[in-house]
Amino acid sequence: MGKQMVTDVNPYSNEQYSERLYRSAVRIARVRLLPLKPSLLEDQNSLEAVQKNQDTPIAVSVQAVSKTFATSRKTINALLPIDLEIATGEFVCFLGPSGCGKSTLLSIIAGLEEASDGTVWGNGQEVKGPSTDSILLFQEAALFPWLDVRHNVEFGLQQLGIPKQQRKEIAQKLLELVHLNGFERSYIHQLSGGMRQRAAIARALAMDPQILLMDEPFGALDALTRDRLHTELEDIWSKTGKTILFVTHNVREAVALGDRVIVFAPRPGRIVAEFKIDLPRPRHLEDHALIDTAAEILHVLKAGILESEQDEKTASSPNVSEVKNLYINNRWVPTVLCQASFYILLLLVWEGLVLWGVWPSYLFAGPLDVGQSFLDGFHSGVFFQAVLTSVGRLAAGYGISLLLGIMLGLLTGLNRFAKETLGSLVLGLQALPSVCWVPLALLWFGLSENTMLFVIVMGALFSIIVGVEAGVKNILPVYLKAAGNMGARGLNLALRVVLPAAFPSIVTGLKQGWAFAWRSLMAAEIIYVTTSLGGLLETSSNANNIAQLFAVMVMIIMVGVLIETLVFGPLERVVRTHWGFGQ
Known part of the structure; x- marks a missing residue:
C-alpha cells in the first residue's frame, strides 16, 4: 500500500491563488493530493454538472465555497475556495488542526452560516439556510437542560407537528438504538458525557436527516468512552445508511471511522490532501493496518502543510464532569430540624430580652403577648382579611409586572437598539428605591387602589426586566443553532428555547422583583389605611398597641416566607433538577 505526501507549506499569495501543485510524490496508492486551489466547475449553478460521470448519487456538493471575515484592520481568509463531492451513504472525515476551516465548512453545509462565495447543494437542493435534511451535532451536545432525554429527542418532531404518541414511539426506538433505554426521564445534568452524545445523536436521527454533520462530537470525552462511541456510531451508520460528515483533529479517529479522510491546512483554511x-x-x-495508515497521514501533517498544532478548538466549551448523581439527596429532614432549632433559640433570646428589661414593655412586647395578639387577630377575622387584601393586591400588580417584564426583557435582550436605549434606562430606574414611587403614585392617583397597583408594578418591573435580559444574553448560542437546525423559528423559538434557556436568570429576577414589590406595597398601605397588613401597622402604632404591632410585623414576615417557600421554592427546585444548578 503506497501513499503520496504533500510537502508544500505556503502555496498562496495574499491576493491570488496559484494553480501550481506543490507536492512531492513518494508512493502512489490510496491518497489523492489535491491542487491547493481546486479547479472551478464549469457550471457552478448546476447540480447535474457535479453528478455527471458519477456512479453514486451525490449527497453533498460544495462548489467553489469560500469564507472571509472582515475586521477593522484587515480581511481574513478563513476558507479558500473549496470544491468537494460527498456520495450518498458515505462516511467522510474532515481532519485538521484548529483554525483550518473544517468546522466553518461544516456550518456552511448545514446552512447555519453563509458562504462568502460559492454554492452548496444538499440532496439535490441548493442550501440557503438550516434544513431538517441535514442536522449538525456539536461538541457540546447542545441538549436542552430544561427537557428530559425523551423530550429532547422529541423536540424536532414536535416542530414538525408529529402527534404526541408517534413522537414517543419514535423517541423510544432511537433511545434503544443508542443504548439509552431506561434513561428517558433523566435530565441532561444527570448523564455522563458519553450518554449526552448518545442522546444528541438520537435527537438528530429523530429528524430522519439524509445528512448527519458532526463537529468533533467526541472531543471532550475520555479515551475509553470515545472508543466505545466509535463502535456505536459505526453501527448506527451501517443500520441507517446516513451520509455522515465528521470533523476531527484526531488522526486515528478519522481513519477508524471514515471511508475518506479530507485533510485541511490552516491560515488560510484549505484542503490539501484526500485519503481513501x-x-x-x-x-x-x-x-496494525489502521495504525500504519494513521502514521502515514500524520506524516503529511508533520511535513509542514499543517502549520497549526493546537490540540483543541479555541472556542470549545469547558469540560463537564463525567457522571453526576442521578437524584438529589433527600435533605429535608435535617433542614427542618435545623430551622426549628433556630427559631426556638430565637424565641428564647427574645423572651430573655423581655425578662432582662432591656426596653420598657410599652416599647418592646414579649413573644407571649405577641402570640396572644396574633391569636386574637385571627379569631376576630381582622388578620385574615388583612392578609387576603394585601396578597390579592400583590398578585394583581405582580402579574402585570411579570407580563410586561418578560416582554420588555426579551426585547432588550434580543434587540441591540432596545438594549442600548431602553436597557440603560431600566438599569437606572432599578437603582431607584421602590418606595420612591409611593409619593408619585399618591399625586397621580390619590388614595385609591390604583395607587397600590402602580406601586407594586413599578417595584417589581425593573428587576424582572433585568433578570430576563440577563438570561437571554447568556443563552449558549449552540442552543439557538440546534433549535434553528430543527425548524424552530420566531415565537416558537422564543417560547420553547429562549425563555426556557433563560429561566434560571429569570427566576432570580422574579425573586428580587417580588421582594421590592412587597416592601413598596407595605409602605403604600401604611398611608392608604385600610384593612390590610400595612394599614394594621399604622392603626396599631396610632393605638400604641405594641403587641399587635409586633404581631402584624410577624405576619408580614410569615407571608414573605410562605411566598418564598410555596412559589419560589418549587421554581428553584425546577432549576436544580432540570438544569443541575446548585447541586
Whole structure:
C-alpha cells in the first residue's frame, strides 16, 4: 500500500491563488493530493454538472465555497475556495488542526452560516439556510437542560407537528438504538458525557436527516468512552445508511471511522490532501493496518502543510464532569430540624430580652403577648382579611409586572437598539428605591387602589426586566443553532428555547422583583389605611398597641416566607433538577 505526501507549506499569495501543485510524490496508492486551489466547475449553478460521470448519487456538493471575515484592520481568509463531492451513504472525515476551516465548512453545509462565495447543494437542493435534511451535532451536545432525554429527542418532531404518541414511539426506538433505554426521564445534568452524545445523536436521527454533520462530537470525552462511541456510531451508520460528515483533529479517529479522510491546512483554511480508507470494517484503533495508515497521514501533517498544532478548538466549551448523581439527596429532614432549632433559640433570646428589661414593655412586647395578639387577630377575622387584601393586591400588580417584564426583557435582550436605549434606562430606574414611587403614585392617583397597583408594578418591573435580559444574553448560542437546525423559528423559538434557556436568570429576577414589590406595597398601605397588613401597622402604632404591632410585623414576615417557600421554592427546585444548578 503506497501513499503520496504533500510537502508544500505556503502555496498562496495574499491576493491570488496559484494553480501550481506543490507536492512531492513518494508512493502512489490510496491518497489523492489535491491542487491547493481546486479547479472551478464549469457550471457552478448546476447540480447535474457535479453528478455527471458519477456512479453514486451525490449527497453533498460544495462548489467553489469560500469564507472571509472582515475586521477593522484587515480581511481574513478563513476558507479558500473549496470544491468537494460527498456520495450518498458515505462516511467522510474532515481532519485538521484548529483554525483550518473544517468546522466553518461544516456550518456552511448545514446552512447555519453563509458562504462568502460559492454554492452548496444538499440532496439535490441548493442550501440557503438550516434544513431538517441535514442536522449538525456539536461538541457540546447542545441538549436542552430544561427537557428530559425523551423530550429532547422529541423536540424536532414536535416542530414538525408529529402527534404526541408517534413522537414517543419514535423517541423510544432511537433511545434503544443508542443504548439509552431506561434513561428517558433523566435530565441532561444527570448523564455522563458519553450518554449526552448518545442522546444528541438520537435527537438528530429523530429528524430522519439524509445528512448527519458532526463537529468533533467526541472531543471532550475520555479515551475509553470515545472508543466505545466509535463502535456505536459505526453501527448506527451501517443500520441507517446516513451520509455522515465528521470533523476531527484526531488522526486515528478519522481513519477508524471514515471511508475518506479530507485533510485541511490552516491560515488560510484549505484542503490539501484526500485519503481513501479501504480497511475492512469494523475497525479497531489497535489494528496494525489502521495504525500504519494513521502514521502515514500524520506524516503529511508533520511535513509542514499543517502549520497549526493546537490540540483543541479555541472556542470549545469547558469540560463537564463525567457522571453526576442521578437524584438529589433527600435533605429535608435535617433542614427542618435545623430551622426549628433556630427559631426556638430565637424565641428564647427574645423572651430573655423581655425578662432582662432591656426596653420598657410599652416599647418592646414579649413573644407571649405577641402570640396572644396574633391569636386574637385571627379569631376576630381582622388578620385574615388583612392578609387576603394585601396578597390579592400583590398578585394583581405582580402579574402585570411579570407580563410586561418578560416582554420588555426579551426585547432588550434580543434587540441591540432596545438594549442600548431602553436597557440603560431600566438599569437606572432599578437603582431607584421602590418606595420612591409611593409619593408619585399618591399625586397621580390619590388614595385609591390604583395607587397600590402602580406601586407594586413599578417595584417589581425593573428587576424582572433585568433578570430576563440577563438570561437571554447568556443563552449558549449552540442552543439557538440546534433549535434553528430543527425548524424552530420566531415565537416558537422564543417560547420553547429562549425563555426556557433563560429561566434560571429569570427566576432570580422574579425573586428580587417580588421582594421590592412587597416592601413598596407595605409602605403604600401604611398611608392608604385600610384593612390590610400595612394599614394594621399604622392603626396599631396610632393605638400604641405594641403587641399587635409586633404581631402584624410577624405576619408580614410569615407571608414573605410562605411566598418564598410555596412559589419560589418549587421554581428553584425546577432549576436544580432540570438544569443541575446548585447541586
